[in-house]
Amino acid sequence: MVTIxxxxxxxxxxxxxxxxxxxxxxxxxxxxxxxxxxxxxxxAIEAAIEKVGYVxxxxxxxxxxxxxxxxxxxxxxxxxxxxxxxxxGGILLGAxxxxxxxxxxxxxxxxxxxxxxxxxxxxxxxGFVDGVIIVSARQEDPITRVIEKLRLPAAFVGxxxxxxxxxxxxxxxxASARAIxxxxxxxxxxxxxxxxxxxxxxxxxxxxxxxxxxLGDRFDPALVARVPLYTFSDGAEGMCALLxxxxxxxxxxxxxxxxxxxxxxxLRQAGRSVPGDVGIVGFxxxxxxxxxxxxxxxxxxxxxxxxxxxxxxxxxxLRGEEQPADGILLETPIIWRDSA
Amino acid sequence: MVTIxxxxxxxxxxxxxxxxxxxxxxxxxxxxxxxxxxxxxxxAIEAAIEKVGYVxxxxxxxxxxxxxxxxxxxxxxxxxxxxxxxxxGGILLGAxxxxxxxxxxxxxxxxxxxxxxxxxxxxxxxGFVDGVIIVSARQEDPITRVIEKLRLPAAFVGxxxxxxxxxxxxxxxxASARAIxxxxxxxxxxxxxxxxxxxxxxxxxxxxxxxxxxLGDRFDPALVARVPLYTFSDGAEGMCALLxxxxxxxxxxxxxxxxxxxxxxxLRQAGRSVPGDVGIVGFxxxxxxxxxxxxxxxxxxxxxxxxxxxxxxxxxxLRGEEQPADGILLETPIIWRDSA
DNA sequence: GGGTTTTCTGTGAACGTACACAGACTAGGT
DNA sequence: ACCTAGTCTGTGTACGTTCACAGAAAACCC
Numbered sequence: 235m236v237t238i239x240x241x242x243x244x245x246x247x248x249x250x251x252x253x254x255x256x257x258x259x260x261x262x263x264x265x266x267x268x269x270x271x272x273x274x275x276x277x278a279i280e281a282a283i284e285k286v287g288y289v290x291x292x293x294x295x296x297x298x299x300x301x302x303x304x305x306x307x308x309x310x311x312x313x314x315x316x317x318x319x320x321x322x323g324g325i326l327l328g329a330x331x332x333x334x335x336x337x338x339x340x341x342x343x344x345x346x347x348x349x350x351x352x353x354x355x356x357x358x359x360x361g362f363v364d365g366v367i368i369v370s371a372r373q374e375d376p377i378t379r380v381i382e383k384l385r386l387p388a389a390f391v392g393x394x395x396x397x398x399x400x401x402x403x404x405x406x407x408x409a410s411a412r413a414i415x416x417x418x419x420x421x422x423x424x425x426x427x428x429x430x431x432x433x434x435x436x437x438x439x440x441x442x443x444x445x446x447x448x449l450g451d452r453f454d455p456a457l458v459a460r461v462p463l464y465t466f467s468d469g470a471e472g473m474c475a476l477l478x479x480x481x482x483x484x485x486x487x488x489x490x491x492x493x494x495x496x497x498x499x500x501l502r503q504a505g506r507s508v509p510g511d512v513g514i515v516g517f518x519x520x521x522x523x524x525x526x527x528x529x530x531x532x533x534x535x536x537x538x539x540x541x542x543x544x545x546x547x548x549x550x551x552l553r554g555e556e557q558p559a560d561g562i563l564l565e566t567p568i569i570w571r572d573s574a
Numbered sequence: 575m576v577t578i579x580x581x582x583x584x585x586x587x588x589x590x591x592x593x594x595x596x597x598x599x600x601x602x603x604x605x606x607x608x609x610x611x612x613x614x615x616x617x618a619i620e621a622a623i624e625k626v627g628y629v630x631x632x633x634x635x636x637x638x639x640x641x642x643x644x645x646x647x648x649x650x651x652x653x654x655x656x657x658x659x660x661x662x663g664g665i666l667l668g669a670x671x672x673x674x675x676x677x678x679x680x681x682x683x684x685x686x687x688x689x690x691x692x693x694x695x696x697x698x699x700x701g702f703v704d705g706v707i708i709v710s711a712r713q714e715d716p717i718t719r720v721i722e723k724l725r726l727p728a729a730f731v732g733x734x735x736x737x738x739x740x741x742x743x744x745x746x747x748x749a750s751a752r753a754i755x756x757x758x759x760x761x762x763x764x765x766x767x768x769x770x771x772x773x774x775x776x777x778x779x780x781x782x783x784x785x786x787x788x789l790g791d792r793f794d795p796a797l798v799a800r801v802p803l804y805t806f807s808d809g810a811e812g813m814c815a816l817l818x819x820x821x822x823x824x825x826x827x828x829x830x831x832x833x834x835x836x837x838x839x840x841l842r843q844a845g846r847s848v849p850g851d852v853g854i855v856g857f858x859x860x861x862x863x864x865x866x867x868x869x870x871x872x873x874x875x876x877x878x879x880x881x882x883x884x885x886x887x888x889x890x891x892l893r894g895e896e897q898p899a900d901g902i903l904l905e906t907p908i909i910w911r912d913s914a
Numbered sequence: 915g916g917g918t919t920t921t922c923t924g925t926g927a928a929c930g931t932a933c934a935c936a937g938a939c940t941a942g943g944t
Numbered sequence: 945a946c947c948t949a950g951t952c953t954g955t956g957t958a959c960g961t962t963c964a965c966a967g968a969a970a971a972c973c974c
Contacts, residue, residue: 244701244724246960257924262962270922287723292700293637294960298929302633304697330684339697341681344670357644357679360632361584361930362702383627384584466865499867525806525865527839586930597954602932610952634930638959701960920971928963933956940951 245286254282265290296361305333305548306363307342308354308377310370319464320491320520321537322369325391328541329367336549338364345377355380365548367391367541370435387551389544390561393436401551402561403543407437410533410566411444414515415487417531418574419448423485423513427457429472429497431464431489438464441489441517457483464489469496477504485574486514491522491532498526498573513574528572536564585626594622605630636701645673645888646698646706647682648717659804660831660860661877662709665731668881669707676889678704685717695720705888707731707881710775727891729884730901733776741891742901743883747777750873750906751784754855755827757871758914759788763825763853767797769812769837771804771829778804781829781857797823804829809836817844825914826854831862831872838866838913853914868912876904 250261256275263271264279271279282288296302307329309322326342333340341363343354355376358366365387368377378398381388390402418426428445432438446453459475461468469488473496476483488494494516498508506512508528516523519534543562550557591601596615603611604619611619622628636642647669649662666682673680681703683694695716698706705727708717718738721728730742758766768785772778786793796819799812809828813836816823828834834856838848846852848868856863859874883902890897 244960248960258961259924259963260922263923266962270920272922275922289696289699289720289724291637291960292697292702293633293642294929295700295962296929297631297633297637297931297960298962300929302702304702326684327686330686330690334687334690334693337693339683339693341683343679343681344666346667346670347674350670350674353674353677353679356629357632359629360635362632362642362644380629384629466861495865499865502867525835527842584930588930598931599933599954600952603953606932610950612952615952631930634959635932636959637930637961638932640959916974918971918973920969922969923967925966926964929961931959933958935957936953936955938951938953940949942947942949944945944947 244291245288246291247288249286250279250282250288253286254278300361301364302362303337304339304341304363305329305545306358306366307340308345308366308368309342310345310368310375310377320522321518321535321540324537325369325541325544328538328543329545330541331538332542332545332549338549340545351376358386359384365389365552367544367548387548389547391540391544401547401557403540403547404561404563405535405540405566406563407440408444408447410568411441411487411517412448413444414517414531414533414568415445415448417568417570418485418487418513418515421485421513421574423574425457425480425483426452426485426487427454427459427476427480427483428487429459429461429469429476429489429493431461431468431472431493433460438489445487456480461493464492466492466496466499469493470500471496473497473500474504477501477506484512486512488514488516491516491518491520491530494530494532494573495522495526498530509572509574515574519569523569523571526573531571531574532569534567534569536566539564584631585628586631587628589626590619590622590628593626594618640701641704642702643677644679644681644703645669645885646703647680648685648694648706648708649682650685650708650710650715650717660862661858661875661880664877665709665881665884668878668883669885670881671878672882672885672889678889680885691716698726699724705729705892707884707888727888729887731880731884741887741897743880743887744901744903745875745880745906746903747780748784748787750908751781751827751857752788753784754857754871754873754908755785755788757908757910758825758827758853758855761825761853761914763914765797765820765823766792766825766827767794767799767816767820767823768827769799769801769809769816769829769833771801771808771812771833773800778829785827796820801833804832806832806836806839809833810840811836813837813840814844817841817846824852826852828854828856831856831858831860831870834870834872834913835862835866838870849912849914855914859909863909863911866913871911871914872909874907874909876906879904 247258247261251258260275261279264276330340345351345354358380367389369391388400392404430442456479459472461472488497494514501508501512508514516530516532519532523530523532547557587598587601591598600611600615601619604616670680685691685694698720707729709731728740732744770782799815801808801812828837834854841848841852848854856870856872859872863870863872
């Protein structure tokens with residue numbers, strides 16, 4: 235049998251008590267900054283803590299307190315999207331800011347395989363977190379079932395799974411898509427198409443629906459190119475398809491800024507000028523929008539704000555406040571730049 | 575006094591035992607898949623688990639087992655870099671892949687303020703993780719002190735803090751920078767400059783040193799523009815400065831792909847063609863490299879591999895294997911594309 | 915000086931699990 | 945019929961905290 239090398243044994247509250255010549259209770263009071271401890275005991279205990287190198291054991295603490303002071307942040311995205319999606323970082327930072335203010339530790343859990351899913355479900359069940367923020371959940375997700383079963387305080391960012399009473403915070407993709415498409419029409423574009431992406435997800439489907447809403451009678455299904463992902467390369471591909479179907483196209487709504495950047499690249503290769511020959515708008519107002527030439531007109535997605543609100547929602551539940559049953563939708567201002 | 579709403583009490587192993595008419599020990603054996611339990615007990619216990627909705631309590635388990643089966647992944651970057659840096663995502667995914675394979679849960683902790691630093695230090699001390707991977711640590715970091723004090727198995731990605739015996743995995747920035755600069759010279763560029771960034775960090779300083787190494791006698795300090803960050807906008811700014819100092823410049827090493835993309839933009843605005851008038855190379859081989867026109871020649875930084883190796887290093891320590899005292903350096907192939 | 919309040923301290927129980935141990939029962943061989 | 949080995953089960957203890965409680969000591973008031 236292999237012997238596991240014993241890491242140096244950690245000092246416990248009991249060691250400190252012995253060293254300082256007091257009892258566990260008194261040490262506990264000092265550690266937790268409670269009143270009713272004499273100055274002499276306090277200094278002795280502080281010296282003892284320093285001497286033996288004591289750090290409290292959170293596992294023991296959270297066992298007896300029945301809480302961990304931590305909130306999970308679950309990202310459930312395939313590789314490529316996780317790396318590319320500019321929103322996730324903003325959401326994460328927003329959530330972390332709010333949680334940090336209340337002295338909660340945010341722990342992010344990345345799900346990247348079925349094995350991950352099961353392990354994260356166990357992790358959540360295990361009492362390592364008091365609440366959870368979920369970014370882009372899947373339908374029929376074991377994670378969602380665990381949350382409901384445990385009544386774990388939770389908040390979804392984006393759409394929550396169907397039939398689920400869990401709170402969420404998101405944006406109105408459909409209305410935003412309609413609004414920016416209308417602006418595109420108002421600038422006099424005649425033949426307006428869309429590079430629609432990620433139609434298997436709510437955000438993708440809603441953006442297409444908003445586009446259709448805005449065009450009304452003028453909607454032409456031939457002018458919609460469908461691509462699988464919100465990526466640069468899919469954007470370029472979609473744009474090529476559109477140009478082939480209608481060389482006279484003069485307006486394009488790209489389902490995201492990354493898609494728009496790809497489309498822009500395809501337009502340049504085809505020799506079209508933007509915004510001269512073709513006007514193009516994106517969605518997200520991510521860092522992509524300022525990297526392109528010209529800069530993208532787009533819908534601002536308040537990623538940081540989404541993270542903040544989701545965190546506040548979870549903290550509210552932790553404090554026992556009643557949360558609005560239906561979700562919160564954040565504003566999505568339209569940013570008008572040079573690409574249309 | 576405010577009453578905290580009591581969440582429904584969770585079922586314990588004891589509840590399951592009562593429900594199934596057996597003892598705690600037997601339930602524990604079923605839960606942990608141990609032998610020596612009769613078929614009848616097993617089925618009764620499984621039914622009882624399902625009925626009472628039992629999930630093991632990790633806090634209790636990790637208290638008694640003295641380990642948590644989790645590894646921390648600490649990201650210590652200011653906002654803007656965290657969002658922009660294409661490497662972090664790759665490192666994270668690589669680490670998660672390896673940890674997942676060994677059934678370890680990766681928990682990422684983002685440090686974004688002093689308050690975060692202290693809280694993360696407490697978190698690590700608390701026994702919530704068995705090991706830790708640190709991306710871009712700071713000198714004089716409380717985190718590093720905690721790790722040394724607890725003898726927590728750790729691996730740094732990038733340079734470890736000075737004087738620290740902790741293992742790390744990284745790349746040889748200096749040699750890589752020299753190699754790509756030499757390739758730039760071999761293509762016949764005569765007046766070669768550099769947009770150097772992040773000189774307050776090891777990676778930035780090493781890349782400049784490598785550039786200097788390669789040029790030898792031909793090194794001209796006037797042809798180095800220094801900018802604070804690895805960003806698109808700083809790259810554009812640095813390139814403008816170089817063009818002003820020497821309009822005849824015909825080769826540029828940008829300290830990162832993002833910097834190179836910015837420089838490319840500045841060159842376009844100045845009416846220079848790439849690679850016709852000016853050859854430009856980047857560093858990282860990030861998603862930036864294929865988004866530019868022309869695609870960037872660059873140094874491939876094996877982000878995913880760095881994450882994998884760091885995770886393997888921590889797992890090795892957890893298994894009690896001796897680790898190489900000095901760090902591991904990964905290969906950085908040069909990718910030759912169209913920009914030079 | 916006797917009572918009351920306030921401050922301070924120690925002790926025992928609990929949190930939910932794993933593990934060692936002891937004991938009971940079964941099966942197989944002589 | 946006896947011993948042995950293997951299978952199965954229950955019990956007590958430990959992990960490191962927090963918290964309620966009980967009591968001691970000090971401070972205050974008439």
